[in-house]
Amino acid sequence: MDLQAIKSIIERAYSEGRNRLLEPEAKQICKLAGLPVDDWHVAKTADEAVNYASRLGYPVVMKIVSPQVVHKSDVGGVMLNLDSEEKVRAAYSEILENVKAKVPEAEVKGILVERMAPPGIETIVGALKDPQFGPTIMFGLGGIFVEVFRDVSFRVAPLTEADALSMIREIKAYPVLAGARGKPPADIGALISTLVKTSQLVVAIPEIRELDFNPTIVYPSGARIVDARIILEKRS
Helix, strand or coil, X not given: CCHHHHHHHHHHHHHCXXXXXXXXXXXXXXXHCCCCCCCEEEEXXXXXXXXXXXXXXXXXXXXXXXXXXXXXXXXXCEEEEECCHHHHHHHHHHHHHHHHHHCCCCCCCEEEEEECCCCCEEEEEEEEEECCCEEEEEEEECCCHHHXXXXXXXXXXXXXXXXXXXXXXXXXXXXXXXXXXXXXXXCHHHHHHHHHXXXXXXXXXXXEEEEEEEEEEECCCCEEECCEEEEEXXXX
């Protein structure tokens, strides 16, 4: 874990008066912490977006990057399954137009371009600083399921691998991960690694107040954090 580089990202956010990291900043912290994120780029022009998409490989997803836009999908700031140069160019313009219309005060830092994640089992890995116990880690099914079923488990950080495995097995949906109805089992080892490294991150960086990686998609081999959100303690 590159603590110095992580601290540098956090200090830059504080210097700009922000305690909510932009998604590229959150994903860079994930990368520096050894967590499973794919490559991405932030495009400042449509030409850059096309160039990055061709280098990453189609299909791609594009997302607005702005401190004023928290819920990107709600303002038309996310475009999925873009599989050609023409679609990337059109999406770049459409995202900017949507955001300008719905959040006219938004400062646009660029548009994030990354490969579209293939389907897998969506999980959530989260952390919250509890006033009594300190950093607490959460795990469960991700995407819409975390709100519908609330099938989650919690442990106080830092986690051992045994703690992480216990969290995974504790949720009611564990049979889905274990390979129910003839489906291939998910890579439990990749989930254990993600949970342990997340716990190490929040213990090492006390400025982190909460985070969630939702979804973290797990496959028969490997896992991938698709969306990353990190909120820092407020600094006066």
